[in-house]
Amino acid sequence: MAALDIAALGLFLACWFAYQPLLTLLSRGGRAVINTDMTVIRAAWMRNMVGRENRFMDGQLLGHALNSASFFASSNLILIAAAAGALFGGDATFRSVSTLEVIRTSSRAFFELQLALVLATLARGLLDFIWSIRQMNYCIAAVGAVPEGLLPEEADAYGPVVARMLNPALSSFNAGVRGYYFALAAAAWLFGPYAFMAATLGAVGLLLWRQRRSPAAAAIGDLRRLLESRG
Secondary structure (H helix, E strand, O other), X not given: OOHHHHHHHHHHHHHHHHHHHHHHHHOHHHOOOHHHHHHHHHHHHHHHHHOOOOOHHHHHHHHHHHHHHHHHXXXXXXXXXXXXXXXXXXXXXXXXXXXXXXXXXXXXXXXXXXXXXXXXXXXXXXXXXXHHHHHHHHHHHHHHHOOOOOOHHHHHHHHHHHHHHHHHHHHHHHHHHHHHHHHHHHHHHHHOHHHHHHHHHHHHHHHHHHHHOOHHHHHHHHHHHHHHHOO
């Protein structure tokens, strides 16, 4: 493997593993980041949920989130099967790919390494989706278990506890979705190290822009401030 490919791989791994710590660092001091703002919004949702007599809407919303995670997990599994099929396709797959002008791979071993990286990013995302689904099932049980007719001080105790289940569940879902970005960046390695590095930096830049500068980030930040102003 050429030195440029090693450098590109190192950049990818650094971005992949450092992204979440970087996002946590950027959110310190109350700076706007969607993931952090959403933890506040979801906590407010759970506080309101325990005070409602009819929680049908809350169950529907949780069910929608669960269905979304299941859909992404199923799609992820299909992509893993496709990547694994290409990875274990043997000489026939390598010969077919080598005929394409846009593919930059020097040997079968190098080609398998490139595919293995794509497979690893997808597998990591699948594990995040599976853990998200399990945690959301816990949340649904928790919502059903919250007693009705709670006193205000009791509601103040139940809401944060359920939010402590919901926030990690949806954080895992977010991590699974983020895996698609890095899987696409990993796939760009097939087109050469420069494309790999550009795709990696582009994926990180796009993720950070959506977290901090997108219209959705601005609206979510405003909603968080409105909720916090109500105490």
